[in-house]
Amino acid sequence: MTQNTLGIDFGTSNSAAGIAVNGKPFLVEIEPGKETVPTAVFFDFEARKTVFGTQANRALVQGLEGRYMRALKSVLGTPLMHENRRFLGETVSFVDIIARFLSRIKTRAEAACYQSFDTAISGRPVHFHSDNATRDAQALTDLTLCYKRAGFKEVDFMFEPEAAALAANPAGDEKTVHLIVDIGGGTSDFTLFRKQPAGIDILASHGVRVGGTNFDRSISFDHVMPEFGRGAKINKAMGAGELTAPNKLFHDLATWQVIPFLYTPETLQEVAYLRQQAVQPAQFDRLHDILENQLGHDVAFAVEAGKIAANKINGQGANINLSIVEKNLQVPLDKGRMASSLMDHMSAIQTGVVDTLKMAAIAPAKVGTVVFVGGSSLMSDVQDLLADIFPDASVHQTEAFTAVVDGLAMAASAHNRG
Template sequence: MKAPRACGIDFGTSNSTAGWSRPGLPVLLPLEGDKTTLPSVVFFHAEDEHVSYGRAALADYLAGYEGRLMRSLKSLLGTSMIDDHTEVAGRALPFRDLLAQFIGELKRRAEKAADQPFSQAVLGRPVFFVDDDAAADRRAENTLAEIAHAVGLKDIAFQYEPIAAAFDYESQITREELVLVVDIGGGTSDFALVRLSPERARKADRRDDILASGGVHIGGTDFDKYLSLASVMPTLGLGSLLQSGLQVPSAQYFNLATWHTINQAYSRKSWSQISEIRRDAADKYKLDRLQNLVRERAGHWLAMQVEAAKIALSGTSETAMDLGRIAPGETLTLHRPDFDNAISELVDTVARTVMALLQEAGIKVGDLDTVFFTGGSSGVPLLREQISALLPQARSVEGDRFGSIGAGLALDAARKFG
């Protein structure tokens, strides 16, 4: 059987993959050494204009090289920022070009690993790029399509990410199942209710098998943000008082807690505002930490510490977070209950979205056979516990958190393009 000429591309908020369906061989292609995931990160070196990607970009940033780190690029789709630009090495870089640069690199690495060019691809997309705004959602998909064409993909199709994950799970089962796919990614939570079986997998048109799909713009980066605002940013002054008795303004803290706005805290205007706040603060020590953070351009470093703490709290009851770069010798102990409290409203929203999906499809809770969890943040304990409690009779199956979508997109690409 001849290998297809099309690939599947999962451009993710936190990590990206590329898949190529070939009989008897692994679907996901190695993109960075032997790793099949490429963190969706770009680092622009200031001195020699070199650009690094993925783990190498993170390593360069953490090593202290002068430059600009950009992460959570996908979050720009569907926002007004996509038509704006940012400053890199003294020049204006349009955000569209930034996304094209990363997706082009992702395509080049996939082609190198496959030892063949790809001009056709199925791209994953969340069920909603933007909640409750159909026009903005269409613009987001159109923007991604334009970027895909610009980097050399002539023929493209889109597939909802949870449905792609369903196709991956379907390749592993032996009987028909009614499956709820729960895909908790970096930027969105997406769901699909699908009838799957080995026989149905041979159908070219699967529309009748998809009973419902939905999603909400909540993901792992939101869990990071709310954990940061609840437990970390207060150590830098959030919630503390000015000498007047008013609370310290919160805008800079929200920028620093949100991956795609961290760089806004480094502007001259922001530095001036922080200096003014520090002058008027009742607790100047906490504002000294904030100034150290911005002076050292360590916002992404701190966000990585928060992300690591979130991951640790998914497996343990407490963890110590390093603050050494902004407060030498200091650590901050974070506890699972604090994390749960910080994200409880987000998890409630995700759970309500799941129940609304079942009601929309006219499916009773007891009719479900399987809940298939995928996505990097699907292991957050509070989220797993709440969804499992809503669907007690369904068995829980964990897929490849970072690879199920890319593998399913590759299977879909083989069906669509041959």
């Protein structure tokens, strides 16, 4: 029997940790006054140190010289995970970077709980990579290695929506079927369950690799990247005629976890060439500035803030504020423009829900409650979609950012008793 298991929700956008005290989740203040922290890391080149969470975000906003990283979880299972890079005179891989982030959580939890933790119960999406089984399996191997390198002797995993199901307590009897809909930063995860006198009965769990960072990417690619040259005409190097600027660069710049890899002399050279050949170079001037001044994440944050503002129920639309790139540069974003960018993602989420129902052989009309979890479940497009599939179900709104870690904290306590 062990008494030293910590529940950890390592999220694409935010992370949290906790244990159960007297049967109730007790979440660790990973930062003063904060039970959830951004999953972000900043290598500060000037101060020659690595900072995490809110401090990493602050360093980015302050424009300190260094390298910022977010959405690290999306890299799990990909070849980038094991590539070595040099930062602050050290060679590190993404495994090391995630391990350091997890080790920071471990240290804070140990200080807050006056005990050591050598075992973790970690949340995991049902699928890290829903369309690639090899990468999916590799992602779990990678994350296990990260926990070991962070100093945990053992790590057990629990599906994130099943953890949320443990913590959520929707109204209903033992026959009522509930559906967890956890839409986070990187994945959408679903669990169908019934409440039982002791615990819960899980009918099916499933997930797809779609989340808020994908929403950000599509909004950015469709509405922001044209300001930086996407779709612009380029004069052919030889002969007459024009080409369209290649899309890949703009895709990468719109993708949280890939942004740091664009800050290379080769990419700057490519952009300098596009600028030289452009029919109208103004947008490429901006693109060059973004790469030279490493403003890619600032743009991503502006897109995310615009998305959240445009989503507000009574919002008349919002602006994506790009003044960090150029004074007074703004891109309008209303629900209509946003919905057109999110259409494919909504249909992937719909397929995920329908497949979950099929796995349990449950008809939509049999679902009594839809339980929303995760920051992106606050999107009205998501809520409208679920209302269309389950018109008669009641809606249960959890603490969007802590329902998963609450369940992991309870599971950690059960682990200790085991």
